[in-house]
Amino acid sequence: MLDQQTLNNLIMGLAVWSAAFLVALWLSLIIWTYRDIRSRARDPLIRILAIIIVALLFLPGIVVYLILRPARTLEDEYQHTLEEEALLQSIEDIPLCPGCGSRIKDTWSVCPHCHTRLKKACHQCRKLMELSWNICPYCGTPTPGMRRENMTMDDVTRPNPLDEEAPPGETVVIDEPKNTTAHF
Ligand SMILES: [Zn+2]
Numbered sequence: 001m002l003d004q005q006t007l008n009n010l011i012m013g014l015a016v017w018s019a020a021f022l023v024a025l026w027l028s029l030i031i032w033t034y035r036d037i038r039s040r041a042r043d044p045l046i047r048i049l050a051i052i053i054v055a056l057l058f059l060p061g062i063v064v065y066l067i068l069r070p071a072r073t074l075e076d077e078y079q080h081t082l083e084e085e086a087l088l089q090s091i092e093d094i095p096l097c098p099g100c101g102s103r104i105k106d107t108w109s110v111c112p113h114c115h116t117r118l119k120k121a122c123h124q125c126r127k128l129m130e131l132s133w134n135i136c137p138y139c140g141t142p143t144p145g146m147r148r149e150n151m152t153m154d155d156v157t158r159p160n161p162l163d164e165e166a167p168p169g170e171t172v173v174i175d176e177p178k179n180t181t182a183h184f
């Protein structure tokens with residue numbers, strides 16, 4: 001029923017179709033590899049190498065590429081970095097005692113482990129504030145004796161002995177101009 005000529009044409013057509021399909025598949029795989037490696041590697045040398053492997057080895061090349069390609073895409077890598085940074089940030093946000101490094105709470109004024117002074121209380125409203133602050137952010141009262149660093153509450157409330165009784169020899173003599181008294 002089929003003569004030789006028709007059979008030849010059929011085989012020829014099938015061969016051409018197969019060849020066209022293989023070429024299309026080959027090109028598609030190269031394009032796919034190019035897109036895939038572009039999302040996984042920044043290094044142009046690795047990109048070119050991946051395309052060459054697939055272009056030369058064809059289907060086995062794809063297998064080799066799938067085995068050797070970077071596991072994470074650049075997008076995944078970026079997300080991973082963000083997560084790590086967020087994790088690191090949350091660790092850094094936990095307040096630590098400057099004396100012994102143990103975890104402390106913002107509301108503590110003294111470290112319970114090493115007794116390091118963490119905060120000072122405002123002498124007016126008693127709210128806690130940083131040791132370095134010279135003025136209370138809640139009521140606006142300036143810290144007494146703000147010249148001295150790391151002053152304890154006792155130091156602040158205790159009157160300065162120099163103010164009460166000056167030791168002998170250091171008595172400050174105030175020279176009042178004599179002529180001004182005559183006017184009043
Ligand atoms: Zn401590």
Ligand SMILES: [Zn+2]
Nearest residue numbers: 122125136139
């Ligand atoms: Zn205050």
